[in-house]
Amino acid sequence: MIELDSVYGAFTLLSSDGNAWLYLLPGLLIGLVFGAMPGISITMAMAFALPATLYMDFLPAIIFLTAIYTGAGFGGSVPAVLMGIPGTSSAVATTFDGYPMARKGLHSEALGIALASSVIGCLASYAMLFVLIVPISGVVLKLGPLEMFAVAVWGMLLLGSLAGAHISRGILAGTFGVLLGTIGMNTAGFVRGTVGIPWLLDGVPQIPAMMGLLAASQLIGLINTTYLIEDESSRKISFAKILGGVRQCFRYPTIIFRGSLIGVIIGAIPGVGSSISNLLSYSETKRNAPDGDTFGEGNPKGVIAAEAANSSSEGGAMATMLALGIPGGGATAILLAAFAMHNIVGGPSFIAHNKDIVYAIMFSNFAQAILLFFVGLGFVYVAGYVVRVPLRFLIPSVLVVSTFGAYAIEGSSAGPITLWVFSVLGWGMVRYGYPVAAAVVGLLLGGLLEGNLLRTNQISGGDFIGYGLERPWALVIFALMIGSILLQIVSKRRRAKEAFLSTGSSS
Amino acid sequence: MSNRSGRTVVWGHLILLTVIVGVVVAYLLDARGVSLRTNNLLLVQPAAILALVLAAFILPSIFPRVEATEEVETKEEVETKVETRGDLFRIFILIAALAGLAFSLEVVGFDVATFAFMVIGLAVCGEKRWWVIILFSALFTVFLIYGYGTITPFPFPLTIL
Numbered sequence: 001m002i003e004l005d006s007v008y009g010a011f012t013l014l015s016s017d018g019n020a021w022l023y024l025l026p027g028l029l030i031g032l033v034f035g036a037m038p039g040i041s042i043t044m045a046m047a048f049a050l051p052a053t054l055y056m057d058f059l060p061a062i063i064f065l066t067a068i069y070t071g072a073g074f075g076g077s078v079p080a081v082l083m084g085i086p087g088t089s090s091a092v093a094t095t096f097d098g099y100p101m102a103r104k105g106l107h108s109e110a111l112g113i114a115l116a117s118s119v120i121g122c123l124a125s126y127a128m129l130f131v132l133i134v135p136i137s138g139v140v141l142k143l144g145p146l147e148m149f150a151v152a153v154w155g156m157l158l159l160g161s162l163a164g165a166h167i168s169r170g171i172l173a174g175t176f177g178v179l180l181g182t183i184g185m186n187t188a189g190f191v192r193g194t195v196g197i198p199w200l201l202d203g204v205p206q207i208p209a210m211m212g213l214l215a216a217s218q219l220i221g222l223i224n225t226t227y228l229i230e231d232e233s234s235r236k237i238s239f240a241k242i243l244g245g246v247r248q249c250f251r252y253p254t255i256i257f258r259g260s261l262i263g264v265i266i267g268a269i270p271g272v273g274s275s276i277s278n279l280l281s282y283s284e285t286k287r288n289a290p291d292g293d294t295f296g297e298g299n300p301k302g303v304i305a306a307e308a309a310n311s312s313s314e315g316g317a318m319a320t321m322l323a324l325g326i327p328g329g330g331a332t333a334i335l336l337a338a339f340a341m342h343n344i345v346g347g348p349s350f351i352a353h354n355k356d357i358v359y360a361i362m363f364s365n366f367a368q369a370i371l372l373f374f375v376g377l378g379f380v381y382v383a384g385y386v387v388r389v390p391l392r393f394l395i396p397s398v399l400v401v402s403t404f405g406a407y408a409i410e411g412s413s414a415g416p417i418t419l420w421v422f423s424v425l426g427w428g429m430v431r432y433g434y435p436v437a438a439a440v441v442g443l444l445l446g447g448l449l450e451g452n453l454l455r456t457n458q459i460s461g462g463d464f465i466g467y468g469l470e471r472p473w474a475l476v477i478f479a480l481m482i483g484s485i486l487l488q489i490v491s492k493r494r495r496a497k498e499a500f501l502s503t504g505s506s507s
Numbered sequence: 508m509s510n511r512s513g514r515t516v517v518w519g520h521l522i523l524l525t526v527i528v529g530v531v532v533a534y535l536l537d538a539r540g541v542s543l544r545t546n547n548l549l550l551v552q553p554a555a556i557l558a559l560v561l562a563a564f565i566l567p568s569i570f571p572r573v574e575a576t577e578e579v580e581t582k583e584e585v586e587t588k589v590e591t592r593g594d595l596f597r598i599f600i601l602i603a604a605l606a607g608l609a610f611s612l613e614v615v616g617f618d619v620a621t622f623a624f625m626v627i628g629l630a631v632c633g634e635k636r637w638w639v640i641i642l643f644s645a646l647f648t649v650f651l652i653y654g655y656g657t658i659t660p661f662p663f664p665l666t667i668l
Contacts, residue, residue, distance in 0.1 A: 183534070188544075192538040193533075392632035403609060407612065407661070423605065
């Protein structure tokens with residue numbers, strides 16, 4: 001699986017071209033800063049830097065862009081932890097426990113945990129990619145709409161774990177989100193629910209809706225609070241505590257490994273990627289954790305699961321892009337554009353003839369992940385000061401920045417208007433015990449669910465079971481899903497039995 | 508909350524559920540009006556019906572019995588930290604100001620709309636010093652227009668700056 005000649009060639013390439021290393025640090029910094037701004041997506045940051053790569057050599061250009069990719073991937077987690085704003089869809093699950101940790105005064109620890117999980121996740125994903133790039137690309141080609149549907153259904157199972165105290169309100173919020181996610185023109189060409197608004201043809205703008213539901217709604221509710229962290233002594237930014245968070249992360253190798261594996265596999269599927277992998281990893285970790293009930297209240301395991309998965313998705317997406325020439329999302333599409341700018345066509349022929357360059361890209365990503373740790377430490381230390389800003393300044397400022405970000409994504413008032421509508425809806429939902437996170441998951445997965453269900457229906461002629469039996473990978477995914485649920489039931493019973501026995505023996 | 512003939516009404520929750528149900532019903536009717544083919548309703552119709560059934564299950568909790576009111580109030584307090592009327596009024600002003608910002612950005616220009624929102628936002632969120640409100644709003648507006656403006660691919664329509 002590993003060709004040693006190509007590995008040697010990669011080392012030669014990287015050691016002979018000093019330029020390649022020069023762009024690592026600026027790339028990471030640009031990525032971190034852009035990624036941390038609400039509304040500036042990874043794709044936007046890379047698109048912004050793309051013209052600058054035109055006059056670079058091929059390898060430095062790709063390393064520069066992948067450094068931005070890596071930096072922005074983690075940058076999005078900083079506002080997710082500090083303010084509950086998921087700058088990108090891949091940081092949604094980070095808000096579930098990262099933000100509650102920050103509100104409790106554990107912001108330094110949460111940022112340290114997020115950074116370490118991201119770095120380890122990224123390293124793990126490229127290590128897996130190094131060994132598995134060829135088999136992964138083979139599997140990706142075998143995945144059809146039924147498999148994608150199965151993955152989306154797996155993501156939807158998260159709704160159960162996000163439901164909170166009122167199960168019916170949680171499922172209603174999720175179902176409502178799914179319905180909103182299907183607004184616009186579906187893949188069969190039917191236009192529904194647009195109420196005559198042209199921009200709704202493409203569906204509800206997801207990022208502004210997410211920012212409104214998760215962040216703006218919370219900020220509006222904080223109007224009577226003076227600081228994000230009420231206790232003054234907890235507002236300090238502590239380097240030691242950030243490092244403490246980093247150390248804490250190493251206590252949960254299983255969560256990181258599971259998150260990284262989910263990230264690589266889901267990240268490799270075109271069109272799915274990190275927006276689902278972080279949710280799936282979160283829900284699987286919650287399902288398996290003995291203290292699963294405390295997820296959503298500031299459990300560090302939730303942050304580790306989400307961050308390990310979203311950062312490792314980068315490796316998976318790169319596998320599909322490098323091996324097949326298929327861009328899984330906006331970021332890899334920009335990388336393919338950079339390939340084209342240098343007259344190189346990605347895909348099977350590229351990987352067959354240029355394995356040394358592919359390995360060089362992977363090795364540089366190892367270096368990026370390690371460098372991200374040190375640059376990220378400084379970045380989160382500075383960013384952490386946001387908790388010391390009084391909310392009377394922070395609330396209107398963040399609302400305006402979110403509005404600008406929403407405009408920047410859509411290029412019209414569609415973004416800000418969506419942000420406002422979902423802020424009000426989210427505020428109402430939070431007020432009456434409806435989990436907004438469930439609505440966000442539904443919104444993200446609604447279009448994916450419907451599109452792949454429709455394609456499956458069209459291909460199978462309505463015979464879902466007969467068609468499903470012919471699709472081994474779909475069966476594997478469904479079997480894994482059922483297996484994970486059964487395991488959860490078994491472990492829950494075992495824990496309950498152990499708790500009963502320990503209570504019995506102590507009394 | 509009102510109290511009449513042994514039951515109370517949680518008005519805010521009633522409005523929220525009415526909005527959700529209204530949107531679901533309108534969407535379902537619109538989708539059915541477009542086409543009754545499977546490719547149109549495969550996911551939308553079952554999901555909409557599920558949402559309506561769930562809403563029916565939730566409905567009784569909006570009209571709790573009087574004896575259960577205290578318990579409900581305690582639950583809602585835990586969830587929402589009940590605000591005073593004054594607090595709610597401030598929240599509604601902030602929501603209205605955000606609506607003004609979202610709808611007027613392209614009409615009056617990003618600079619004017621942002622400055623106006625910041626002034627209202629700061630005042631509503633509790634800043635008392637008028638000079639701080641004006642100065643911070645002006646500086647933040649300039650910083651944002653030129654800072655964010657340089658990195659976003661779309662030009663912001665401006666009136667003054």
